[in-house]
Amino acid sequence: MIPISGMPVLTAAQMRAAEDSAIAAGTSVGALMQRAGHGIADAVLRLAGPHEILILCGPGNNGGDGYVAAARLLAAGRKVRVAAAADPRSDAARVARNGWGGAVEPLATARAAPVVVDALFGTGLSRALDAGAAAALARLVAQATLSIAVDLPSGIATDTGALLGDVPAVDVTLALGAVKPAHLLQPGATRCGAVRVVPIGVETASAAHVLAAPALATPAPDSHKFTRGMVAVMKGRMAGASHLAATAAMHAGAGYVALLGPTIPGAPHALVRRRLDDAALDDARIGAVVVGPGLGRDDEARALLGRALATAHPLVIDGDALHLVTPPQLAARTAPMILTPHAGEFAALFGAPSGSKLDAARAAAQASVAVVVFKGADTVIAAPDGRATLASAGSAWLSTAGTGDVLAGAIAAMLAGGRAPFDAAGAGVWLHAEAARRAGPAFIADDLAAHMAGIFA
Ligand SMILES: NC(=O)C1=CN([C@@H]2O[C@H](COP(=O)(O)OP(=O)(O)OC[C@H]3O[C@@H](n4cnc5c(N)ncnc54)[C@H](OP(=O)(O)O)[C@@H]3O)[C@@H](O)[C@H]2O)[C@@H](O)CC1
Numbered sequence: 001m002i003p004i005s006g007m008p009v010l011t012a013a014q015m016r017a018a019e020d021s022a023i024a025a026g027t028s029v030g031a032l033m034q035r036a037g038h039g040i041a042d043a044v045l046r047l048a049g050p051h052e053i054l055i056l057c058g059p060g061n062n063g064g065d066g067y068v069a070a071a072r073l074l075a076a077g078r079k080v081r082v083a084a085a086a087d088p089r090s091d092a093a094r095v096a097r098n099g100w101g102g103a104v105e106p107l108a109t110a111r112a113a114p115v116v117v118d119a120l121f122g123t124g125l126s127r128a129l130d131a132g133a134a135a136a137l138a139r140l141v142a143q144a145t146l147s148i149a150v151d152l153p154s155g156i157a158t159d160t161g162a163l164l165g166d167v168p169a170v171d172v173t174l175a176l177g178a179v180k181p182a183h184l185l186q187p188g189a190t191r192c193g194a195v196r197v198v199p200i201g202v203e204t205a206s207a208a209h210v211l212a213a214p215a216l217a218t219p220a221p222d223s224h225k226f227t228r229g230m231v232a233v234m235k236g237r238m239a240g241a242s243h244l245a246a247t248a249a250m251h252a253g254a255g256y257v258a259l260l261g262p263t264i265p266g267a268p269h270a271l272v273r274r275r276l277d278d279a280a281l282d283d284a285r286i287g288a289v290v291v292g293p294g295l296g297r298d299d300e301a302r303a304l305l306g307r308a309l310a311t312a313h314p315l316v317i318d319g320d321a322l323h324l325v326t327p328p329q330l331a332a333r334t335a336p337m338i339l340t341p342h343a344g345e346f347a348a349l350f351g352a353p354s355g356s357k358l359d360a361a362r363a364a365a366q367a368s369v370a371v372v373v374f375k376g377a378d379t380v381i382a383a384p385d386g387r388a389t390l391a392s393a394g395s396a397w398l399s400t401a402g403t404g405d406v407l408a409g410a411i412a413a414m415l416a417g418g419r420a421p422f423d424a425a426g427a428g429v430w431l432h433a434e435a436a437r438r439a440g441p442a443f444i445a446d447d448l449a450a451h452m453a454g455i456f457a
């Protein structure tokens with residue numbers, strides 16, 4: 001059982017191709033199923049204690065994995081029962097079923113057990129479970145004290161995280177061979193519980209990965225404020241939003257943060273307030289400009305955005321600026337850009353997303369030639385070259401006003417600090433999520449910035 005941080009993320013087709021390569025290189029499907037089933041059984045042995053285990057087996061290879069696991073758990077001396085709604089339909093699953101040898105209860109009337117293992121459907125799910133199977137699964141998961149899904153909770157579309165029907169949430173999902181998009185994309189992700197990878201000896205490479213903790217170094221002994229990175233925040237109509245972004249950039253490690261525009265009282269004294277003029281904006285030491293938080297959407301805002309776009313500085317474009325900016329304006333720029341839309345801003349700039357959130361973020365990054373941070377409860381970061389990272393579910397307490405401004409500031413600090421745009425976006429998202437975790441419940445966006453500082457300790 002391997003934690004998923006930093007692991008490759010494969011779609012169902014990519015996983016099938018990886019398995020096919022292993023098969024072409026001489027490993028049989030049966031051998032892969034044995035590895036999968038043994039890995040599951042070993043994980044269940046560690047998680048389930050001495051309690052009785054009920055394994056629900058479907059007609060495909062996911063069910064096959066379940067039969068193999070059942071046989072191994074029985075051989076290990078555990079009390080284990082199996083339930084199924086249909087006979088195996090693949091050769092490998094039939095062999096696995098014969099290897100179990102014990103009784104198979106009808107799924108609909110299966111008696112509950114303290115530990116239930118869902119091996120009904122995995123990456124081959126093609127439609128919603130029929131009503132009887134869905135009801136039995138819901139009942140058995142509800143009555144168990146520990147529920148474990150094999151590869152994916154049955155009823156979730158592997159590539160999008162969409163629910164094809166009602167899907168009960170399990171405690172643990174054992175992803176076979178690699179993480180799949182549904183383990184991270186909502187609403188599927190919340191049905192998965194804790195996700196761990198069970199290796200099956202298949203080579204898995206992907207341009208998409210689970211977001212991992214960045215290396216956060218303390219400043220080098222010879223650092224000075226400008227080597228740590230200078231961030232300029234364009235002050236908009238709502239000063240609070242710009243202040244949140246600027247404060248976050250400071251706490252995320254930027255050495256010098258300037259707020260460009262008319263000053264208001266109450267911001268930290270360390271925040272440098274500068275009049276927005278060409279000299280301030282052309283300062284060659286600026287490593288990142290944040291434009292958008294609290295900008296407004298009127299002509300004045302449009303003009304401010306135009307000034308930011310006209311610079312040669314790397315930009316973090318957030319909030320209102322995502323409603324104002326046009327694709328030709330983005331195309332005209334050559335300096336790096338990071339766009340940080342939530343779902344509404346994404347739709348305003350790129351149109352309604354199609355396919356999975358991962359597909360949508362990638363298409364947007366390609367179209368805009370910018371790094372796109374598609375925010376939400378399942379943040380996806382995509383680069384124009386096809387690389388992507390998917391964040392694990394973070395604190396839902398982030399759903400409070402101003403946290404997006406904090407994220408924009410954190411990303412700008414990472415960018416000004418010298419990270420490449422894609423890495424800066426990932427580091428900012430990670431820092432933001434970790435700060436939220438540390439902040440606990442019911443924090444406000446102002447608290448979040450301060451919590452970022454502690455992470456560097
Ligand atoms: N490939 C490999 O080498 C390895 C794969 N491994 C494992 O295999 C899993 C993928 O296996 P899989 O492709 O057999 O798909 P799986 O999810 O078991 O179900 C497909 C079956 O169910 C059927 N069906 C679909 N939806 C349905 C519904 N709602 N209600 C009723 N029936 C439905 C569908 O038939 P259909 O009706 O769609 O034609 C088909 O018969 C993967 O997640 C991993 O656990 C590991 O063992 C390692 C080696």
Ligand SMILES: Nc1ncnc2c1ncn2[C@@H]1O[C@H](COP(=O)(O)OP(=O)(O)O)[C@@H](O)[C@H]1O
Pocket residue numbers: 319342375376377378379393394395396397398399400401402403404405406407432
């Ligand atoms: N339910 C949630 N779970 C995890 N993160 C969330 C959730 N809701 C929002 N977030 C995060 O909080 C931030 C909100 O940003 P945004 O919507 O731009 O807010 P605002 O405009 O008020 O600053 C984003 O980083 C987003 O990913």
Ligand SMILES: [K+]
Pocket residue numbers: 062118119120121122149150151152153154
């Ligand atoms: K399953």
